[in-house]
Amino acid sequence: MKYLRSVLLLVVLAVVLSIGIACAEEKALYIPMISKGFQHQFWQAVKKGAEQAAKDYGVTITFEGPESEAMVDKQIDMLQAALAKKPDALCLAALDSKAVVPYVEKAKEMGIPVIGFDSGVESDIPVTTVATDNIKAAGYAADKMAELIGGEGEVALVVHDQTSRTGIDRRDGFVNRIKEKYPNIKIVDIQYGGGDHLKSTDLAKAIIQAHPNLKGIFGANEGSAIGVINAVRELNKIGQIVVIGYDSGKQQMDAIREGLMAGAITQNPVGMGYMAVEAAIKAVKGEELPKYIDSGFYWYDKSNIDSPEIKQCLYE
Amino acid sequence: METATYNLKRFRREILRQFLMFGSLLLLFIFFSLSSPNFFTFGNIVSIMLATCVNGMLALGVTFVIITGGIDLSIGTVMTLSAVMSGVFITYWHLPVFLGILGGVGTGMLCGFANGVVISKMKLPPFIATLGMMMVAKGLALVISKAAPIYFTHAPSFSRIAMGSLVGKLFPGFDVPNAVLIFIVSIVLASIILTKTVVGRYDFAIGSNEEAARLSGLNVDKWKTVIYSLCGIFVGMGGVMMASRLNSAQPALGQGYELDAIAAVVIGGTSLSGGEGSTIGTVVGAFIMSTLINGLRILSVPQEWQIVVSGIIVIGAVYLDIIRRQG
Numbered sequence: 001m002k003y004l005r006s007v008l009l010l011v012v013l014a015v016v017l018s019i020g021i022a023c024a025e026e027k028a029l030y031i032p033m034i035s036k037g038f039q040h041q042f043w044q045a046v047k048k049g050a051e052q053a054a055k056d057y058g059v060t061i062t063f064e065g066p067e068s069e070a071m072v073d074k075q076i077d078m079l080q081a082a083l084a085k086k087p088d089a090l091c092l093a094a095l096d097s098k099a100v101v102p103y104v105e106k107a108k109e110m111g112i113p114v115i116g117f118d119s120g121v122e123s124d125i126p127v128t129t130v131a132t133d134n135i136k137a138a139g140y141a142a143d144k145m146a147e148l149i150g151g152e153g154e155v156a157l158v159v160h161d162q163t164s165r166t167g168i169d170r171r172d173g174f175v176n177r178i179k180e181k182y183p184n185i186k187i188v189d190i191q192y193g194g195g196d197h198l199k200s201t202d203l204a205k206a207i208i209q210a211h212p213n214l215k216g217i218f219g220a221n222e223g224s225a226i227g228v229i230n231a232v233r234e235l236n237k238i239g240q241i242v243v244i245g246y247d248s249g250k251q252q253m254d255a256i257r258e259g260l261m262a263g264a265i266t267q268n269p270v271g272m273g274y275m276a277v278e279a280a281i282k283a284v285k286g287e288e289l290p291k292y293i294d295s296g297f298y299w300y301d302k303s304n305i306d307s308p309e310i311k312q313c314l315y316e
Numbered sequence: 317m318e319t320a321t322y323n324l325k326r327f328r329r330e331i332l333r334q335f336l337m338f339g340s341l342l343l344l345f346i347f348f349s350l351s352s353p354n355f356f357t358f359g360n361i362v363s364i365m366l367a368t369c370v371n372g373m374l375a376l377g378v379t380f381v382i383i384t385g386g387i388d389l390s391i392g393t394v395m396t397l398s399a400v401m402s403g404v405f406i407t408y409w410h411l412p413v414f415l416g417i418l419g420g421v422g423t424g425m426l427c428g429f430a431n432g433v434v435i436s437k438m439k440l441p442p443f444i445a446t447l448g449m450m451m452v453a454k455g456l457a458l459v460i461s462k463a464a465p466i467y468f469t470h471a472p473s474f475s476r477i478a479m480g481s482l483v484g485k486l487f488p489g490f491d492v493p494n495a496v497l498i499f500i501v502s503i504v505l506a507s508i509i510l511t512k513t514v515v516g517r518y519d520f521a522i523g524s525n526e527e528a529a530r531l532s533g534l535n536v537d538k539w540k541t542v543i544y545s546l547c548g549i550f551v552g553m554g555g556v557m558m559a560s561r562l563n564s565a566q567p568a569l570g571q572g573y574e575l576d577a578i579a580a581v582v583i584g585g586t587s588l589s590g591g592e593g594s595t596i597g598t599v600v601g602a603f604i605m606s607t608l609i610n611g612l613r614i615l616s617v618p619q620e621w622q623i624v625v626s627g628i629i630v631i632g633a634v635y636l637d638i639i640r641r642q643g
Contacts, residue, residue, distance in 0.1 A: 038619055062616045070568035073370065073558060080363040081613035085354045096465060099562045102479075 028060045031280045032082035033091040033273075034075060035065035036118065041315030042269050046117070048312065049273030050091075057281055065093075072096045079103045083110065089280035092126070093118040113283035117276040117295075119165070128289040130276045132267040134166055137297040138173030138220070141244050141265050143181075144299060145174075145216050148242045148262050152184035153215035156207045158224040160195035167192070170220040170246065188214065193224055200227020201234070208235055216242035222249045225264065229255045248314040256305055263301030266313045271295045333585055336636075337600045344604065348611035355614050362492060364603070364610045369478075369499045370395070370558045372602040374577035375584075376506045377428075377550030379598045380543050382581055383510075384522045385590025386435065386442035388544065389574050390449035391551045394427040396570030397453040398555030403466030403565035406474060413474050420559070421552035427453060428548020432541030454571060461567040468563050478560035495557050502553065506595045509546070519543055523590030580605055583633040604629070 033050055037043045047063040054061040064082075066074040072095050082090060083106060090112050094100045097120060104125045107114050114121075116129035145155060157174060161167040171190060178185050189207050193200030200219070204227050208214055217232075219225030225245030229252070232241050238260055245252050245264035255261040272295035279289055300310045349356040374391045381388045402420030405411045411419075427449060434445040468474040477494060484491035510516040518539045521529040530536045559565045584601030586593025608629060612622045 032616075060616075062618070064613070064619045067572070068568075070566060070570075072562055072564075072566045072569060076562070077363070077367045077610070078613065080366075081360075081610050084357065084360040084363060085352075085614055085616070096562070096564065096566065098467060098469075099564055099566075 028058055029088045029281065029284060030060045030085065031089045031091060031277060032085065032087050033061055033063045033117075033276065034078050034082060035063060035093045036069050036075075036095050037067070038063065038065040039067065042267075045269035045313060045315070046273035046276075049270035049275075050277045051273075052270075053274040053277035057277070059277065059281060061277060066095070069095055072099050076100065076103060083107060083112070086110070087112060088284050089113045089115060091115045091117055091276045091280055092121065094121045097122045113280065115276055115280045115283060117272055127283045128279050128291060128293055130272055130279060130293040130295050132272070132297060133292075133294040134169035135173035135176075136294065137265045137267070138170040138218075138246075139177040140297070140299060141218055141246070142174045142177035144263065145218060145242065145244055146178070146182045146185060148244075149185070149215040151182060154186050154188045154211055154213050155216040155218065156187065156189040156211065156214060157191070157218045157220065158200050158204050158207070158228050159190060159192050159220040160224050161192050167220065174218055174220075193227055195221050195223035197223050197226050197230070200224045201230040202227075204228045204231035205235060208232070208237060208241065214241060216244065219243065219245045222247040222252060225261070226251045229260055232260065248316070250316040253305065253314060253316065256300070256302055259302065263299060266298050266300055266310070268296045268298060268313055270312050334594075334596070337585065337597060337604075341600055341604050341607065344607050344611065348607070348614065351611075352614050355611060360610070360614070362496070364606050365496045365499075366493060366561070367610060368602050368606040369495045370554050370561070371573065371576050371580060371606065372499055372599060373502060373550050373554030373557065374573060375580040375598045375602050376502060376595060377547035377554070378574070378577050379506070379581050379584075379586055379593055379595055380510065380515075380519055381442070381547045382578070382586050382588060383519050383590060383593045384540060384543055385526065386540070386544075387446065387578070387588070388428075388431060388547055389443065389446040390427060390431060390453055391547070391554075391577055392570040392573030392575075393450050393453040393457065394424055394548065394551050395555040395558060395573060396565075396567060397427065397457045397460075398424040398552040399559035399565040400457045400461045400466060400567055402474075402556050402559055403468065404460060406468060406471050407466050413471055413477075416471075416474065417477070417556050420556040421549055424548040424550070424552020424555060425545050426548065428545040428551065429541060431548070432544030435544065436537035436540045450571070450574070457567045457570070461565065463567060465567065466565040468559065468565075475560055475563040478557045479563075495561060498553070498557065502550065503595060503599050506550070510595050515539070515542060515546065520591060523592070525591075576605065577602075579630050582637070583630065585633075585637060587637065601633075 035043050043065055050061055050063060064078050075095050090107055092114055100121055101123050104114050104121055104123055108125050114126045116126040118131055120129045157171060159167050159171045175187055178187060188211050191203045191207060193203050200223055208231055217228045219228040228243050232238060232243060243261045245261055248266055252264060275293055275295055279293060282289055298310055298313060304310050374395060378388050378391055398420040401423040402416040405419040406413060406416035431446050431449050434440050435442050480494050481491045482494055518534060522536055526536060580602035581598050583604055584597030586597060608626060609622060
């Protein structure tokens, strides 16, 4: 009965592993977090913040997300399992803002407050949504740009796309701030490269060649910013054009250390996780919450890139 | 006389295997039910069944292919393409919902047919042929949908295919979604095809010894194409169910799903070298996987460990298969 023995062994193994891993059940508030992913360093940083909040407030959390941001159905399975546990509150970063609506409604029926993080749900049910205010952050990038080029001259933007929320917000946040506050700065071009490194490189090169007096370029996400860095390097304009980026990634961070890039905006994933858990606890206690909570951002450059506060928000 | 004892031995082993498989699933259920009061509830059991449906459909389809000794890696992305095509029919072209379903299932069948032709006529190894189809289907799904989800919001009856509840209408309070019903019907159909029809018989014949089947006058090329198309039909149905459940066709989803389905087939005791297998085994395999994942989630086991445990189960199940073969 070698076979039978192996089956038993296997089951015992699975059982022991699960028991060993499952945390001892406590009577603390339980708040599952369903994110858009869990392997990516951005989500790991969100998780870190959430765990810190759980520790500070003495609540229990779990953090789960599908392996890729395309797996809408896997996220729904996770959502269902989370609801089956009858949690006290639920934090959700929906992959598809429409597909999750029935489950959010179910949570409401069960009396479980839902807190959105990173991106919203197309419904009024979430008590609040903790997300980066991209308009504000891009506005700050515009202030930095103005400061670095001396308040006058020509600048251009390389944006990932003109349809996504982040693309629109980052572009408008930057452009509007320049128009309102810096009449001597002229935005000569805005181009869209789909966040594709190569495409963004080619169009950034075209912009630089078309505008010989260009003083600065803002790359609105990681791919766009890397494109701008490549263009400046290939055209040998290092030091002549101020480059400001967004998000992180190894290439962008290297460019900042080298001095090729003046600095960049990073979101605050650690803060996002922390604030989401905090908001969930407040929602359980019945406290009033604003509809949106800005999780904030950081400006980082050569001087602070290695500081612990910034470092935990960056990924390679 | 010798063959008789051999057959008896084999029969007993088969019974033991089936028993053990159901036994493991039962053990999982008992264990999770004892560990958490939230596991064995009507709502959660429905969640498990719903989570099994799509993977189960793909697994049923690919069982036929694996029994021939072949493999189909394209099932994940063909499922996506089928979902996208039903989106095109219903949302872009405003055709009636049943035509959309037919379009989705038909797309799956066409892809399966293409796989079959490439494998039997052009003599490409199944691994390569279906790897190619996996990429073609993935790319086409993105091209056709312009890389954005297609929503079925204007055709509310579409989402009822999977998420409505006929059972709930007959027995109020017993809201088993239709997807589960469709899955059960598909299991019955697949079992009948595999055990009671020529398709099933030839399926096993090709898998046991393709050359012998050919020499005894079987048109192996034709039947292989039929079997790959059949697999495609199940995959197409899986795609429609997925789209209906999400109320949208998600063009970027699907890659990696073939491996989950193949794992379910393998856990269910179907041999990757062909010639043996059963649909019931596949279904139990798919349930073991989804029950395990659901249970570990209910127990709040960290996600990283859920993956490790699933991997151990796959390796263990195949190891059992090997022991059985030797034993």
